[in-house]
Amino acid sequence: MSTIQENANALEQSIRNSEEFNDLKAAYDAVMGDEIAKKMFDDFRNTQLELQQKQMQGIEITEEEVDKARKVVETVQQHEQISKLMDQEQRVNELINNISRTITKPLEELYGAEA
Template sequence: MNVHDKAYELAKAIKESSEYREMKESRTTIDGDASSKSLLEDFRKRQNELQQKMAVGEMPPQEELEQIQKLYEVLSLNPRINQLFEAERRLSIILEDVQRIIAEPLESMLK
């Protein structure tokens, strides 16, 4: 068995999953709606800036965290964006499960 071949099979299975397809379709729908696309891009930009700060150990002010949470809640009221958020959440769960499963052999060696 070739591990790389299995990894490519896994990548293909993920791309063929309903979760991936739903996320891709949601993204295409949003890309076709200029206002939804603009709102989402602004949110992603702010979200990335926040994550970059946290990655270097800088804790953003509580006010900034609350602003991004409120923006998320407002965006969730947009049916197209909410559908994307839900699709991303479902795919994220699958990817976390896959990562956990892949890590199992290493965890047993570290014990």
């Protein structure tokens, strides 16, 4: 196995052991352990996926669908456990985005030097 792949595996383990990921996992487990929160969260995710699939297929999203999605988002944001889950998810996304910027820096420098 290459050193780069070994480092990637170590990075994966670091993410799994990070405070950000463990806080996300705890928030996720709390939502999944609450029947009402789980149903609300599942509805939210399903609505999200449906709209993403339509966008990817080039199908126009109706005003009704946008309004429905907006209402679902407002509802889940008012639920304390789901709101916490979404906040923790954002923290992990920021961590991963920072890592991505770091590991793609050589490519940016290479191609950016031409600009």
